[in-house]
Amino acid sequence: MTNPQSLSPTVTAVVSVKTEVPPRPAASPHWGRVLVLFFLLALFVPPFLFGGNEYRLNQITRYAALALFALSVDVIWGYTGLLSLGQGLYFGLGAYAVGYSLILQQAAVAEDLPFVYSPDMARPDYMVQCRLPEVPIWIGQLINIWVALGVAVIVPTLIAALFGYVVFRRGIKGVYFSLITQAVLMAVFTLVSNQRPYTGGVDGLTNLADLRLFGFEFQGSYYLYFLVTGILVLCFLACAALMASKFGRILTAIRDSENRVLALGYNTAMYKTFAFALSAGMAGLAGGLFVAANSSAGPQFFSIADSIEVVIFVAVGGRGTLVGAILGAVLVNVARTYANEHWREIWPILLGGLFVVVVAFMPDGIVGLFRRLAARLTGGRAAREASA
């Protein structure tokens, strides 16, 4: 039957459903916000638990930097649905930028020279060993920590913007995107490990100076932790605002069905490029801060294993939730530290099991479990929304 009248009731029904149900806000937004606020405040508590234990302070500062790294992966994977296995590239670039700065400062301190670039500036040990006659200009400029921090954020952002622009304009997505980013990472890893005169080779940059900003020493105290955590919280808030905006909605829409977003007339390639560049900038910053706490930078930052591990931080916490990224990073790292201190051999097996269990049986992570629990407690409407 091709009688148009027989079709019209269904059509109007569909249309009316779409217009009559406006998008509802998430279940009990106030409680959610209060919980997130408590969570963010709780991030500032750990240093007080460890008193003056410098080793532990450095450890938790590294966790905070890794949490920022996880946040960057969450933006690109959890929200936009693009699994980048090459985030380590941006983390590593940021790490080496700050690492170069601190190692040059250390060398300059040893020879009592000022922290400025000059052709005859003090060379770090590995350059001397490799008989590099002078510090290359592109490394030497980084001795100024502000230049280094700027480079740590801007260079990854630019690279990701360019790479993303090409990749997304060519319509590369899904698995291809993951594998190509991984291949790029592997090329860079091999390059960095192989270019010892410039990068310190497999040993990387060791024996770094302490981080000083505004003539203020950050290392060995609460201050570095508060600096890193402060930046983490700022990035969290910025991401939360972004994801709650129309822009963030479009990113999640791209994740859920890119073709529909395309059909609605959005230039999805540009949205994806922006998200990728943003996440790369955050990863670079995370790398720089990590090195400040870690006091060394090595090519393992560019390793494939490390980039995939960050993804599991996000998956454990809950992909597509910012709290989940931080929670996952902290929990997995605490578990790793505990395992390494007690039964070192077992940790890779536990980590592997975590990958399998989380991906196969707990795709929403801890935050997802928590939401389901909350939904069951409050029942009714909340349960419907949580399952939707």
Add this chain to the structure above:
Amino acid sequence: MTATAFGEALSNSLSLSSILILTALGLAITFGVMRVINMAHGEMLMLGAYTAHVVTAEKYLGLNLYWAIPISFLVVAFVGYLMEVCLIRFLYGRPLDTLLATWGVGLILQQVINLTFGANLVPMHLPEELQGHWEIGSLNLPRYRVFIVGVTALCLLAIYLWFYWTSFGLKIRAVVQNRPMASALGISTRTVDSMTFAFATGLAGVAGCIMGHLYNVQYTMGGDYVVEAFMVVILGGMGQLSGSVAGGVVIGTGNGFASKLLGNEVMAKVVILAMVVGFLLIRPSGLFVTKERAYD
């Protein structure tokens, strides 16, 4: 480049290509045909190499390489079968999740092997007739490399026959083309899936066995090969095995000649990898395109 250098580069390229094809063949089936990203493929190579070690070492079985190849195939195929039945089958249609989950499986396998056999390198011995060189003019052809080319050719032939001359191959092609229709016609898609996966991982076992006699055997060796193997499959174009063969030849030849020209194997790898990525950015579908009507 002199004629001898050219000949050396050519023979190197040939064996490099065969190794790449051999390592990528299993992936070409699991990734290209079944759309499962098996990141544990490298660990399957590693398992194959360790199986070969157990088979050939005096301490254990003390047999030779010719026994090791089929035994590696069977052992690793069984591991692959278990993996498919216990994990992969829950993840069909979620390729990114298979990637993460199989990476986890890879980590577990690595550590289990590390704890069982220790972290030390395991040296392996070739049978006498495969040691040494054949001399053709001024060119030295290592016998084992020629053997590798032969094994690769045999594997390719076996796959071709299996896919196009057996009823099981017909079933695989039917399931790949149209799963619900194949199922409606009485093909057990579960059996097809698990057997195909097992066969593909078994090929990785053969590759591992071959490579164990050529390179260092270490529990972490898998990671070195898996990324390159994926590049071979993507470069060739998904969904057809001949594409992966071409991809392997291109990358292998590229590596062979680049390392001769640059005089540095590692940098050659970087350059070739960068060129492959560059090529894929220009032509994402790879060398050979299978026409598909899929929407998403």
